[in-house]
Amino acid sequence: xxxxxxLEIGTGLFVLLGFAALGFLTTQLPGGKLGFVDAxxxxxxxxxxxxxxxxxxxAPVTMAGVKVGRVTSVAFDSTDYKAVVALSIDRQYDRIPDxxxxxVETAGLLGAxxxxxxxxxxxxxxxxxSQIENTQSAMVIEKLVNKLFAAFxxxxxxxxxxxxxxx
Amino acid sequence: xxxxxxASLARFGSVALFLLRVLRACxxxxxxxxxxxxxxxxxxxxxxxxxxxxxxxVGMVLGLQGYDLLARFGSESALGVAATLGLLKELGPVVxxxxxxxxxxxxxxxxxxxxxxxxxxxxxxMMAVDPMRRVIAPRFIGGLIAMPLLAAxxxxxxxxxxxxxxxxxxxxDQGTFWSQMQNAVELSDVNEGIVKSLAxxxxxSLLAVYEGYNAVPTAEGVGLATTRTVVASSxxxxxxxxxxxxxxxxx
Amino acid sequence: xxxxxxVDVRNVHYGVxxxxxxxxxxxxxxxxxxxxxxxxxxxxxxxxLRLITGQxxxxxxxxxxxxxxxxxxxxxxxxxxxxxxxxxxxxxxxxTDLNVFxxxxxxxREHTRLPEPLLRRLVLMKLHAxxxxxxxxxxxxxxxxxxxRRVALARAIVMDPEILIYDEPFVGLDPISMGVVCRxxxxxxxxxxxxxxVVSHDVQEVSSIADRSxxxxxxKVIAAGSSEELRxxxxxxxxxxxxGNADGPxxxxxxAGDYRAQLLGSEDLT
Numbered sequence: 085x086x087x088x089x090x091l092e093i094g095t096g097l098f099v100l101l102g103f104a105a106l107g108f109l110t111t112q113l114p115g116g117k118l119g120f121v122d123a124x125x126x127x128x129x130x131x132x133x134x135x136x137x138x139x140x141x142x143a144p145v146t147m148a149g150v151k152v153g154r155v156t157s158v159a160f161d162s163t164d165y166k167a168v169v170a171l172s173i174d175r176q177y178d179r180i181p182d183x184x185x186x187x188v189e190t191a192g193l194l195g196a197x198x199x200x201x202x203x204x205x206x207x208x209x210x211x212x213x214s215q216i217e218n219t220q221s222a223m224v225i226e227k228l229v230n231k232l233f234a235a236f237x238x239x240x241x242x243x244x245x246x247x248x249x250x251x
Numbered sequence: 252x253x254x255x256x257x258a259s260l261a262r263f264g265s266v267a268l269f270l271l272r273v274l275r276a277c278x279x280x281x282x283x284x285x286x287x288x289x290x291x292x293x294x295x296x297x298x299x300x301x302x303x304x305x306x307x308x309v310g311m312v313l314g315l316q317g318y319d320l321l322a323r324f325g326s327e328s329a330l331g332v333a334a335t336l337g338l339l340k341e342l343g344p345v346v347x348x349x350x351x352x353x354x355x356x357x358x359x360x361x362x363x364x365x366x367x368x369x370x371x372x373x374x375x376x377m378m379a380v381d382p383m384r385r386v387i388a389p390r391f392i393g394g395l396i397a398m399p400l401l402a403a404x405x406x407x408x409x410x411x412x413x414x415x416x417x418x419x420x421x422x423x424d425q426g427t428f429w430s431q432m433q434n435a436v437e438l439s440d441v442n443e444g445i446v447k448s449l450a451x452x453x454x455x456s457l458l459a460v461y462e463g464y465n466a467v468p469t470a471e472g473v474g475l476a477t478t479r480t481v482v483a484s485s486x487x488x489x490x491x492x493x494x495x496x497x498x499x500x501x502x
Numbered sequence: 503x504x505x506x507x508x509v510d511v512r513n514v515h516y517g518v519x520x521x522x523x524x525x526x527x528x529x530x531x532x533x534x535x536x537x538x539x540x541x542x543x544x545x546x547x548x549x550x551l552r553l554i555t556g557q558x559x560x561x562x563x564x565x566x567x568x569x570x571x572x573x574x575x576x577x578x579x580x581x582x583x584x585x586x587x588x589x590x591x592x593x594x595x596x597x598t599d600l601n602v603f604x605x606x607x608x609x610x611r612e613h614t615r616l617p618e619p620l621l622r623r624l625v626l627m628k629l630h631a632x633x634x635x636x637x638x639x640x641x642x643x644x645x646x647x648x649x650x651r652r653v654a655l656a657r658a659i660v661m662d663p664e665i666l667i668y669d670e671p672f673v674g675l676d677p678i679s680m681g682v683v684c685r686x687x688x689x690x691x692x693x694x695x696x697x698x699x700v701v702s703h704d705v706q707e708v709s710s711i712a713d714r715s716x717x718x719x720x721x722k723v724i725a726a727g728s729s730e731e732l733r734x735x736x737x738x739x740x741x742x743x744x745x746g747n748a749d750g751p752x753x754x755x756x757x758a759g760d761y762r763a764q765l766l767g768s769e770d771l772t
Contacts, residue, residue: 095288098296102400105407106445113335113436142430154426196328196427365598374595374654377555378609378661379581385612 126153126172127212131186131199136167137222139188139197145171147201152177155199171199173210181206182214188222197222269461272383273391280388290393294355294456295401301354302347306405309342310334310412317413318421330423331432334413339436339444340499343406345492348451351398352484356459359390360480363463364473372464387460394456395449402448443499450491455484506533507566508665508697509554514563516549523549524560525721531665536691536698538708541718542743547701550718551669554699555587556580567665585613588658588696589667594650596642596657602629603638606657613661628656632686648679655686665697666690672704680704684711705744709733717743 145153153173183204313334417423466476509531516524523546559573629635632652709729717725742750
């Protein structure tokens with residue numbers, strides 16, 4: 085009975101496909117690692133930040149606005165309370181001075197965080213497994229607003245009161 | 252007006268009673284997996300192509316519209332989140348249910364209606380075979396199984412459709428698209444969609460078999476029943492969608 | 503009682519809404535006989551079959567099959583009873599998604615766990631009995647009306663029922679198919695000892711095979727007996743039906759208002 089057989093195969097394929105889709109949705113979307121991005125083709129550099137904001141795995145790394153690599157991991161180092169960010173940088177960009185600055189920046193006012201690199205003046209370049217020493221943390225909007233308020237309050241004469249709030 | 256209200260109330264009641272009869276027949280029907288598999292094929296595999304095609308285009312439209320909207324706030328990087336949540340929680344289950352009603356629901360209704368019109372259901376009863384168990388319950392269960400699977404396929408294709416437009420065409424960073432999404436989407440969002448599509452599976456399959464079973468046994472009657480299946484399934488899908496959404500937001 | 507009654511319908515009243523269909527009907531069917539129920543269209547012949555098979559219950563009176571009251575049965579008992587009956591529907595009512603072989607095998611598969619080789623042999627034997635063994639792999643859509651009815655007949659006898667019920671077995675058949683079906687009914691009855699009930703308005707065919715006939719009209723049995731007895735009845739209503747006259751006790755005109763008054767437009771069409 086070939087008709088019977090093909091029907092069974094069709095049913096099986098459909099159910100398999102359906103469950104594969106369900107599996108993809110449940111395992112790959114929430115907190116999944118699958119990014120459909122090839123990060124193996126770069127060299128690895130780390131940077132330590134006081135605060136990375138909500139920098140995510142997979143976020144781009146740019147220089148002068150051009151993407152040169154991406155973030156491959158964001159971890160917390162409990163010895164010095166810093167965020168350790170691993171970057172994968174494309175091999176073609178192998179002349180980045182090792183005294184460059186790595187900054188966590190924001191795309192637009194509300195956009196996602198990314199890592200921007202400002203080149204330094206050193207003659208030696210970043211290599212695989214090296215570390216960027218100069219880092220600048222993410223701008224956290226609330227802190228910025230607080231600072232703004234403080235400055236404003238200081239100008240209008242209430243700075244002592246404002247300062248006393250700060251531990 | 253009063254009569255119309257009473258009529259629609261009676262219809263609700265009769266559908267609810269029919270559901271009880273179907274559920275009672277489901278137990279024995281589960282012992283015949285081959286019959287159910289056949290119906291999973293009829294409802295699911297045969298709707299697969301149309302579901303995939305529509306999923307692709309719905310995802311692509313989400314990519315375009317989402318990008319346009321988010322770009323106004325400078326947050327295109329959230330495109331992956333927006334498109335995925337939109338698909339998972341709303342468009343996936345709802346559009347799948349609407350397509351299911353139009354493709355599989357009508358097929359079920361007209362098939363059962365024709366069986367009624369040509370005395371096949373009565374003939375089964377005369378052969379001491381309960382059509383509720385042999386015909387209705389397997390189709391109901393088949394539709395119930397097929398719906399969440401179809402919705403899942405729809406969602407996956409839709410997400411890749413949104414990526415196709417957002418990343419390949421509009422230049423959103425691929426890593427951002429996925430990483431933002433994977434960090435924002437939670438398992439509860441996925442589950443919400445699955446619960447919804449299960450609920451739609453119940454209502455769409457139930458209405459399809461109900462209308463077929465109770466069709467006036469003429470060509471015209473079956474045609475009318477088919478139309479009623481599409482209309483009632485679509486309306487009920489959207490009504491239940493609102494109720495479930497409200498319930499999930501409260502929880 | 504000396505006669506062995508299989509079906510005993512006594513003083514049955516039945517109506518749908520305000521329309522009365524049966525107004526005190528008595529019909530008995532003896533074991534091993536062919537009993538015909540004849541009557542003009544719309545006299546409730548099919549309804550009678552639905553009463554006998556327990557699809558509907560009478561308003562008053564009793565319907566007994568094998569000595570048990572059908573109307574009092576619950577689904578389980580009713581299904582047990584129906585396994586002892588076979589029924590042939592007007593259009594055959596074959597399951598359209600199964601081929602001829604699977605249609606005949608359907609009741610066997612549903613009710614027994616017969617091993618496949620045995621089932622195959624059984625189905626082929628029944629198909630052979632109706633002369634359609636060669637059509638086993640055709641789909642119902644590919645059959646002519648007469649063939650579909652013969653397949654349905656094979657399906658009806660596959661469980662070896664004690665009673666076979668035919669609902670209008672001759673409608674829409676060409677003369678050859680009609681003769682074939684006629685012969686089959688007689689053969690099955692004689693060879694298998696089945697009790698047959700044939701509902702029809704094809705007087706010629708039915709009276710050629712029936713042992714006893716009932717003539718229904720106006721909700722009552724207006725004549726009963728062998729074909730010869732019916733033909734010899736002087737009763738005008740019986741004669742009208744047996745001879746096929748257009749007008750008579752069963753009027754040509756549906757009840758209507760005054761013809762002249764209506765044509766002159768003074769009376770509404772009600």
